[in-house]
Amino acid sequence: MPTFENEAAAQGGCTGDGVVWADHRTGFYYPKFAPEHGVSPSGSFTCFKKANKADYWGFGTADSMESRRGRVFPIYPEPDCIWVVDKQGKGHCGAAGM
8 A cells, every 4th residue: 555755655656546534553544634634653654446356444434334244343342243234234333343
């Protein structure tokens, strides 16, 4: 996944794609409207499609619910939180091994 020093460089390198902030410690990416965009010390600017392809999680985006299915949250306060979707299609934090 390409990374860029600043947002302007990312916009130039992500032609035809959006720019997101990818946090390499947590595995989340943040769109421009998110308060975490551009501020975490372990992140960098990158292209939206490349972050998705690198299996980063969308946070605050329309696809974020689906991208969390069956995944362990790296920053969730409950260490054994696994994102599960019930039969009604509602997502919630479930216990590991569910």
